[in-house]
Amino acid sequence: MIRRNIISRLSLAVALTIAAPVSYAQDIHFTQFDMAPLVINPAFTGMFDGQVRASAIYRNQWASVTVPYVTYGASVDLPLFIDRNGDYLATGLQLYNDKAGDASLQNFTGLVSVAYHKFFGRSERGGSDLAVGLQGGYANKSLDLSKLYFGDEYINGTFVPGQSNEYKLGIGNSINYYLINAGVSFSQSTSEKFGYTIGIGANNINQPNDAIEKKKNAATGLDMRFTGEIGANWLVGQRLSLRPAVLYQSQATATEIIAGNEFRLDIGREPGYMDFQTALFVGVWYRTSDATMFTVGMDFKGFRVGVGYDYNISDLNTSSNGRGGYEIAIRYIAPNAIKFANKRTIPCSRF
Secondary structure, eight states: OHHHHHHHHHHHHHHHHHHHHHSOOOOOOOSSGGGOHHHHOGGGTTOSSSSEEEEEEEEEEOTTTSSOEEEEEEEEEEEEOOOTTSOEEEEEEEEEEEEETTTTEEEEEEEEEEEEEEEESOOTTOOEEEEEEEEEEEEEEEOOGGGOOOGGGEETTEEOTTOOOGGGGTOOSEEEEEEEEEEEEEEEESSSSEEEEEEEEEEOTTOOOOOOOOOTTOOOOOOOEEEEEEEEEEEOSSSEEEEEEEEEEEETTEEEEEEEEEEEEESSOOTTOGGGSOEEEEEEEEETTTEEEEEEEEEETTEEEEEEEEEEOSTTHHHHTTEEEEEEEEEEEEOOSSOGGGSOOOSOOOO
8 A cells, every 4th residue: 555655646746747848837936026127027128227237046945845946047237338318228148047846857048138228308316218128048948857757667566767658758858949028118207206117028929839748749838928017116214215016927827916015224325326225125025826925135335135035825835834935136236437426327227
């Protein structure tokens, strides 16, 4: 009976692992999504005050119930070709690697993005910025079949590796494909104390075939992911700012909404240049039907260091004991060499 249960559990694990790459695949997501803006919307490329922006993020989840799902991400972007009106072209590079499950299902993706920013109503408080972005890149998905255990490898109750029919199932080890993404955003400062950013995006526009299988008639593809985001910076006191945001994502039959607010307290305020203040922040967020999330960190001298934690409230709560995952992220924005009073000013660099 024990042996039969083991075989049943192994068969279930194999079925889930095989199903993942040959069913409708899902893109990665982060709790600190504002620390990975190029993943959310290519129009956010170059949307910051400074010369260059570099970010890195690490996510570890589901360690309480299985082999951890681990995601690394890194990006760099910068403005180019700024004209006399402040309009400019920006470019950026986004890399990430996602590793999941016993079979080391990995997804490495590299994306290059460009965005054009057009200013309107330029004033001391920043005016408005309309941006259009385009992104393209390469992805590799791989699976280590040697780490899978199949029910037909148990012969008369004895485990005999290498006897499975997995290769007859048409499952390969890796696949390469290309991606095309696009987005648009609009940001505006309505006063010296309030600004907002909205954006919409479409990812995987070319809907590439990302199934790890050898069958010629395989119709499985990576579905388009649609995003919508809105965020604001609201200075409610001399030192306290509220930074609410909502992120909506939809892909195939999956829908995700993250909503919440970051409370930011300046402890070394230099009025007018929020990205370069010394400040502490705490965020409370909710991902629908999945997790309550908390973020905490510090801004100083162009750096932002943040930590995020997910408390799982989904149906997996019983198995996970609420432990969904954690993130560590760091970002650096290099200040413009020109004096602050003369530099390019983004109306609301929320993402």
